Amino acid sequence: MEEQLKIYEDKMNKSLEMLQSEYASIRAGRANPHVLDKLRVDYYGTPTPIQQVGNISVPEARVIVIQPWEKSLLKSIAKAIQMSDLGINPTNDGNVIRLVFPELTEERRKDLSRDVKKKGEATKVAIRNIRRDANENFKKMEKAGEFSEDDQKLAETRMQKLTDKMIEKVDKAVEAKTKEIMTV
Numbered sequence: 001m002e003e004q005l006k007i008y009e010d011k012m013n014k015s016l017e018m019l020q021s022e023y024a025s026i027r028a029g030r031a032n033p034h035v036l037d038k039l040r041v042d043y044y045g046t047p048t049p050i051q052q053v054g055n056i057s058v059p060e061a062r063v064i065v066i067q068p069w070e071k072s073l074l075k076s077i078a079k080a081i082q083m084s085d086l087g088i089n090p091t092n093d094g095n096v097i098r099l100v101f102p103e104l105t106e107e108r109r110k111d112l113s114r115d116v117k118k119k120g121e122a123t124k125v126a127i128r129n130i131r132r133d134a135n136e137n138f139k140k141m142e143k144a145g146e147f148s149e150d151d152q153k154l155a156e157t158r159m160q161k162l163t164d165k166m167i168e169k170v171d172k173a174v175e176a177k178t179k180e181i182m183t184v
Contacts, residue, residue, distance in 0.1 A: 001147065001155050008134040008159065012127050012166045019123040019170065023177045026112060031064045031101050033057075039084050041076045050077060062101040071095070104181075113178045120174035124167050131163040 024034040033056045040047035050056065054068035054077070066077055074092050081090045081099065091098045104112070135156050142152040 001151055004134070004137070004141075005155065005158055005162070008130055009162055011130045012162065015123050015126045015130070016166060016169055016173070019119060019173060022119055023116065023173065026116065026177070026181070030061050031058045031099070033064060035086060036064070036066075036081075039080050041073060041080045043073065043076070050080065053077070062103075064099040064101070066090075066097040066099070067095070068097075109181050112181045116174055116177045116181065120170050123170050127163055127166045127170070131159055134159045 021037075024032070025037055026035075033051075036050045036056065039050050041050055041053055042048075043053055050066065053070070053073050054066050057065050057067070059065055068074060068077060071094075074094070074097060077097055078090045078092050081088065081097070086099075088099050088101060091100070138147060138152045138155045138159075141147040142149060147155065
């Protein structure tokens with residue numbers, strides 16, 4: 001039973017990690033290098049993450065500086081940023097690329113916080129689906145004689161406690177990201 005519970009706990013943790021990585025890529029008014037995580041640059045014919053072709057730094061609260069290891073990549077990096085959904089125009093001075101993040105408007109903050117809540121709800125649904133799958137599996141195991149009826153009830157109870165704990169973590173993540181976005 002322990003190994004079964006562990007499998008489902010790992011699945012729930014993966015759902016929570018996905019949510020947190022999505023939240024890391026949502027910009028909240030200040031420069032965050034994680035907004036570049038999904039961007040790829042054409043590096044000798046291979047789509048390569050920007051982090052692997054240069055140094056990324058945040059010298060000021062709303063500025064990201066990308067210093068590629070090869071100057072020939074400046075145009076490719078600028079193009080990748082322009083083609084992305086970041087909505088920021090890169091400035092290329094011949095050595096580095098600067099991304100200046102404008103202050104978010106109140107309306108944009110509200111849109112982002114709604115998006116954060118939607119992603120949180122989707123993660124909660126995924127966690128509840130994992131619980132449902134686990135409970136169905138426990139019932140099958142009880143019917144097959146691998147679990148006693150008491151073991152099945154115990155496993156379902158522990159699964160519910162785990163689900164409640166995970167949903168609480170999702171709620172805290174949503175609350176923290178919403179607060180970060182709404183802070184001017």
